Amino acid sequence: MNYQELISFCKPISISGPEPETIGKLRQDSREVVPGDIFIAVKGSKSDGHNFIHEAIERGAGIIICQKEIELNENVTVITVKKTRKLLGKLAQKMEGNPADKLKIIGVTGTNGKTTVTTLVWQILTKLNYQASLLGTIEKRVLQDKSPSRLTTADPIELAQAMKEMTDAGSEYLVMEVSSHALDQGRTKGISFQVAVFTNLSHDHLDYHETMNEYASAKKKLFNSLDSKSWAITNADDERGEWIVNSTPAKILSFSFEDKGLLQAKILQSDAKGMTISIDETKIETPLVGRFNAYNVVEALLTCTALGVDGKKAAEILKHCTGAPGRMERINQELDTSNEPIVFVDYAHTPNALENVLSTLRELKTRHQKLVCVFGCGGDRDKSKRPKMAKIAESYANRVIVTSDNPRSEDPDLIIDDIMEGFKNPENITRLTNRRDAIHEAVFTSKAGSIVLIAGKGHETYQEINGDRIHFDDREIALEALQKRDDTTKKEGAV
Known part of the structure; x- marks a missing residue:
């Protein structure tokens, strides 16, 4: 991206300072800035990036993107925009060549089960020879190569960089956990999801969201962002399961073990060695145990069928899928x-x-x-x-x-x-x-x-x-x- 393309993309309120000779990487953390980089100041829940503009300049930032009018004597370009947080995700994708547009992306959100569902979907796709990568709480998988994760959902710059790494490696699918914090903070802006999955909602993260309604509304943002070609999969047995998809433009697959959803599921057999489950006339055998995992297994199967995978093939693969590392x-x-x-x-x-x-x-x-x-x-x-x-x-x-x-x-x-x-x-x-x-x-x-x-x-x-x-x-x-x-x-x- 050159300077003129950057200006055009940002749609600035104002621009000051000289045109930079070169454009480096996009940075949100002032400590990571090296000479020539772009520093974007974002106001967070605990700190405000605007307070670190001078540090970024000291480290050599050539361009500052901010949402507050500031005057600087330094030889630096200042681009003022309406909302840096709203811009960040889209700009991060643009800087990396829009890797999200080259991937079929599956997002899983909810209080519990995200890690297991994403891992199961990744395992099914991988065992069926789909080129799939994974981003979650425990690990990042670029195809088969794995490394530890730092956050459930990384910041937009890290996300874009990870997606670029995945597409460069040949990935066609990405299965990712999507946290309520990430949705509330706009970390997934600029990302189109082909499938979104809701697992459940229970008391959690109220130190951040303050109320259950705010927590639920953050989760709902994922489904409201879908388009008519996408799929929304929801657990109808959760008290907010039907509500969370009630305004989505996407096609809806709701399921239930309690006769509530479009698709009916049932646990046919369960012991300490695994379960047999039926869903929409498909029988699934799994080594995972516990009723909570029955929901996870069904969500994984429905996710894969929404992607076009044959349900019976996915069910056959699930016999050999172990779920998330260290989770039961x-x-x-x-x-x-x-x-x-x-x-x-x-x-x-x-x-x-x-x-x-x-x-x-x-x-x-x-x-x-x-x-x-x-x-x-x-x-x-x-x-x-x-x-x-x-x-x-x-x-x-x-x-x-x-x-x-x-x-x-x-x-x-x-x-x-x-x-x-x-x-x-x-x-x-x-x-x-x-x-x-x-x-x-x-x-x-x-x-x-x-x-x-x-x-x-x-x-x-x-x-x-x-x-x-x-x-x-x-x-x-x-x-x-x-x-x-x-x-x-x-x-x-x-x-």
């Missing part, structure tokens, strides 16, 4: 569990999350199965949750093993002391500070068929101890323990 992830899905416990790893690290996961597993277990819970609490965080999580674990699990999580700067044994105060019968609780030992203990001493939940870290691949991040992956340790388990170990000391 079954470790020994591919192993023979006739002589082993069934082991799950989950990110649950709050009282509500732990209760949701344990209550789901307790509903799935048979009368003869035992439920074992391994958990800890992070250091330098809310201490009040520690005894609460103990009470929840003791209420649902047949056996509890308390261990270290991410102690950070705290003494892990003192964290465990805090947790122990919440148990009604602490004498029945196993305490093992070393997390590897705790996981091995749970796997080695649980009878075949028992359900073991390792909670708190999920997809994380480290333990944070005194400022250092040491490699540690619950999934690797659990698999290691399962592989070492032998017949003698299974019989001795089993719960």
